[in-house]
Amino acid sequence: MAICRHFHKPDLFLTMTANPKWPEIIHSLFSDQTATDCPDIVSWVFEQKKKILLKLIDNGFFGTTVAHIHTIKFQKRDLPHIYLLIFLHPQHYIRDSHYINFMISAQLPDPQLQPLLYAKVTKYMLYGPCSIDNPQAKYMVNGKYSKHFPKDFRERTDWAKESYPLYARPDNGLVFEYNEARFTNQYVVPYCPQLLLLFDCHLNVEISARLETVKYLSKYIYKGPDRATIEISGGMQDKIKAHLDGWFIGPTEAC
Numbered sequence: 001m002a003i004c005r006h007f008h009k010p011d012l013f014l015t016m017t018a019n020p021k022w023p024e025i026i027h028s029l030f031s032d033q034t035a036t037d038c039p040d041i042v043s044w045v046f047e048q049k050k051k052i053l054l055k056l057i058d059n060g061f062f063g064t065t066v067a068h069i070h071t072i073k074f075q076k077r078d079l080p081h082i083y084l085l086i087f088l089h090p091q092h093y094i095r096d097s098h099y100i101n102f103m104i105s106a107q108l109p110d111p112q113l114q115p116l117l118y119a120k121v122t123k124y125m126l127y128g129p130c131s132i133d134n135p136q137a138k139y140m141v142n143g144k145y146s147k148h149f150p151k152d153f154r155e156r157t158d159w160a161k162e163s164y165p166l167y168a169r170p171d172n173g174l175v176f177e178y179n180e181a182r183f184t185n186q187y188v189v190p191y192c193p194q195l196l197l198l199f200d201c202h203l204n205v206e207i208s209a210r211l212e213t214v215k216y217l218s219k220y221i222y223k224g225p226d227r228a229t230i231e232i233s234g235g236m237q238d239k240i241k242a243h244l245d246g247w248f249i250g251p252t253e254a255c
Contacts, residue, residue: 003087004214007067010085011094013208013217016053017081018046019124019201039078039251046080049199053082061195062103063092071221078250083221085208094207097157097165104205106151106167106190108174108183117193122176124202125189129181150186164190165207 004010019025020035024045028038035042050072057065067087074080094100111118127149153171169185176183192205208217 001214001218003067003069004218007087008090009214010208010217011088012062012084012086013206014084014086015081015202015204016049016084016199017075017202018042018049018079019199020079022049022200024048036078040255042252043080043255049201050082053084053195053199056195057084057086062086062088064089069221074250074253078252080252081202085217085221097159100157100165100207101168104167104190104192104207106169106188107172107185108176108188109193110174117197120196120200121188121191122178122183125191125196125204126176126183126187127189128183128187150184153184153186 020042022045025035025038025041028041028045029035054068054070057068065086066089068084070082070084072080072082088094094103109118109121151167151169154166154169157168158166167190169188172185174185189202189204190206191203195203195205
């Protein structure tokens with residue numbers, strides 16, 4: 001919050017998750033190994049990718065940057081991902097929907113015109129199926145999906161004062177089918193096409209310039225690991241064993 005007071009609200013919120021099938025990882029494994037066998041390689045490659053991402057941002061990929069802060073977390077399957085808040089110089093503030101559409105998309109690309117981008121969006125940037133298409137999906141609450149997917153179709157991008165922008169998601173007939181599920185623009189997680197093509201992994205970019213709940217973003221990236229409460233009862237206690245039983249750290253995080 002002190003950083004926000006010194007500069008301003010963050011302009012962009014970015015998350016990037018390691019891809020265990022990055023060529024740099026695959027080429028470093030023996031023929032009978034997978035990425036889970038070499039968490040040190042996964043950590044090392046992710047660290048290099050993270051440095052490239054931060055260097056791009058510092059060199060003005062989104063415009064002149066005055067500050068950025070990030071944390072690294074690890075998924076349940078032990079893949080590292082970065083939460084990154086970016087603060088832009090006033091001359092590069094995000095001011096209109098035209099600039100948003102130039103930088104970010106929430107649509108399926110045309111598979112004929114952009115086959116490589118289409119392959120990456122359908123591989124990394126689709127959420128679901130959920131809601132009426134899959135009532136048993138995780139995060140369903142009272143018959144609705146708590147993560148707010150599928151989104152409504154929209155012909156144009158609109159600003160929203162107290163939330164992320166309402167990105168354009170036209171009902172243009174583009175559909176991706178997988179395992180009997182049908183995905184339209186309603187299921188696309190916002191992404192930056194250039195970064196998605198470069199990093200080849202799940203990479204979500206959101207405009208947060210008008211998001212009034214700055215505290216939410218700050219708490220989100222600093223929330224730390226998942227926690228649970230345990231109770232140890234009985235007579236003599238082995239405090240070292242109790243600590244180890246209540247502690248979880250994956251091999252990639254350890255590396």
